[in-house]
Amino acid sequence: MPRKYFGTDGIRGRTNEGAMTAEIAMRVGQAAGAHFMRGTHRHRVLIGKDTRLSGYMMESALVAGFTSVGMDVVLVGPMPTPAVAMLTRSMRADIGVMISASHNPFADNGIKLFGPDGYKLSDETEKAIEAGIDGRVSLPPAEQIGRARRIEDAAGRYIAAAKSTFPDHLRLDGLRIVVDCANGAAYKVAPEALWELGADVIALGVSPNGININDHVGSTDPSALQAKVLETRADIGIALDGDADRLILVDDRAQIVDGDQLMALIAIAQARTGALKGDGIVATVMSNLGLERLLWGQGIALHRTPVGDRYVVEAMRAGGYNVGGEQSGHIVLADHATTGDGLIAALQVLAELVQSGKPAHTLLRQFDPLPQLLKNVRFTGGQPLEDDKVKAVIADAEKRLDGTGRLVIRKSGTEPLIRVMAEGEDAKLVGEVVDGICDAVRKAA
Known part of the structure; x- marks a missing residue:
């Protein structure tokens, strides 16, 4: 069953649309915070971000979500994703958050989550957090809400x-x-x-x-x-x-x-x-x-x-x-x-x-x-890869490349794109194969 919020690299989308709103970000903070509230110690989340304009909005919303369920927040400001993972582990945080859409344009943003070991979350953990985003999270009494602080070093x-x-x-x-x-x-x-x-x-x-x-x-x-x-x-x-x-x-x-x-x-x-x-x-x-x-x-x-x-x-x-x-x-x-x-x-x-x-x-x-060609086809809905004509074109391409190359076709996990890649020893054949599949996908989409 497809997940509603999480893709291949956290939650990502266009700012103020779909899952990338302040409201959803706050609920992500509440759901993730509640999931990682284990044990009797004072719980802590570390939050970093890149330099997108929407980072301020998403950061504030996440702080509200995490503190509302009783987690203390440590803010590190603009910092690389691997730095957030490293600092999450070194500061003994229960969870780390990176606010970023990586290589996407500024209008997009995203939320990447790390466990206390500094690794990205498993599919099972993300599913549990998704359930919390759409569900009801228990909130503590006023004296038990979290605090937020920013570290400068x-x-x-x-x-x-x-x-x-x-x-x-x-x-x-x-x-x-x-x-x-x-x-x-x-x-x-x-x-x-x-x-x-x-x-x-x-x-x-x-x-x-x-x-x-x-x-x-x-x-x-x-x-x-x-x-x-x-x-x-x-x-x-x-x-x-x-x-x-x-x-x-x-x-x-x-x-x-x-x-x-x-x-x-x-x-x-x-x-x-x-x-x-x-x-x-x-x-x-x-x-x-x-x-x-x-x-x-x-x-x-x-x-x-x-x-x-x-x-x-x-x-x-x-x-x-x-x-x-x-x-x-x-x-x-x-x-x-x-x-x-x-x-x-x-x-x-x-x-x-x-x-x-x-x-x-x-x-x-x-x-x-080896000659390799990758092209992207944008689509707005439906399942173009399930179209019979597209399947037939792909099957023919695989036969033509058999023994001399490879074909990889997949949906992007972060954008509405079909990615078509072929490689082989014959550059001309590779180009023909990719163009033929892209044309079929466009017509189906």
């Missing part, structure tokens, strides 16, 4: 934690780094961490105004970063998304480097030193076959999951793996973080750059990807 705590993942014997002296923070949650912490490690830092996307988050900046649009890398003759460019749990790099020749190449570099480096745990790494069905073939040649397995970093993390925890991620740039390094962390992943790549002495365009090109 959250950024410093996260910067220190991120820097601790960088080898003590290395520095970034002599490296010119352009970092694009997407006018989002990492606009202060990312440039500061890189500067403290010795880099010559050139910062983009560090002037948030509430509506410019992800607006022609960040990992979803690295064109400004590419131009700045060439203009300043930088050694490397780092692009984060709105909540900084995603990373895309640009090499010294302004070529984009995706999450597959980064996972390959990190996994092979860890295997070389014996730090790689399990028999391989975890990635999603979207990762390129070129990555799988490269790792296989190194004796490293690639275990695939459905799309979504939460599914990657679940598989990593179940199998004891410490490296995983997505082609889109969610890189999960379980030795250092409980969720994707763009800054920490970037620091591991920078450590390899320093130690290798190679230019970024050489180091970061770990394999030649």
Whole structure:
């Protein structure tokens, strides 16, 4: 049975519409607070946000919800999603909340929840909270409601934690780094961490105004970063998304480097030193076959999951793996973080750059990807993938790709989109297959 509020990454939608209203946010706070009120200790929730204009509204509504059921609230302000996960655990909070719609435009917002261990909630826990959102929550007497306070040193705590993942014997002296923070949650912490490690830092996307988050900046649009890398003759460019749990790099020749190449570099480096745990790494069905073939040649397995970093993390925890991620740039390094962390992943790549002495365009090109094409089709209702004509076109495409490629078709968990991806050894065939399916879906939708 489909869930009413939660998608693949928390609750997300357009501000003041559907589930993304102040009223629903308050009820989420009440339901989540009531669910995690266990034991006799003084209960605490930690709340962070990105830089969206609606963050103020959602933060206030969540504070009202949590305090009304007796939870104390700790506010950390604009902070990366992985920082909220880390601080939730280090401050012994019962639950953590990140107010963000990640890479989406400013008009969207979302609510991501973390348990006391810093991990995203299970499907079962989210279902229980959903029941509370639409139900009645018991409220305590007036003298037992919660209090709210803001802590000022959250950024410093996260910067220190991120820097601790960088080898003590290395520095970034002599490296010119352009970092694009997407006018989002990492606009202060990312440039500061890189500067403290010795880099010559050139910062983009560090002037948030509430509506410019992800607006022609960040990992979803690295064109400004590419131009700045060439203009300043930088050694490397780092692009984060709105909540900084995603990373895309640009090499010294302004070529984009995706999450597959980064996972390959990190996994092979860890295997070389014996730090790689399990028999391989975890990635999603979207990762390129070129990555799988490269790792296989190194004796490293690639275990695939459905799309979504939460599914990657679940598989990593179940199998004891410490490296995983997505082609889109969610890189999960379980030795250092409980969720994707763009800054920490970037620091591991920078450590390899320093130690290798190679230019970024050489180091970061770990394999030649097979031709891959992804297109999105927006739909307004119905079930276009259940249409008989669409099914027939998909079946024909699978036959044409049989033995030479892959086809992945799915609904987005955060937007009303059908995502159609194909890859194979024949770029022309890949393009024909994707275009044919997209046309069929448009007609059905």
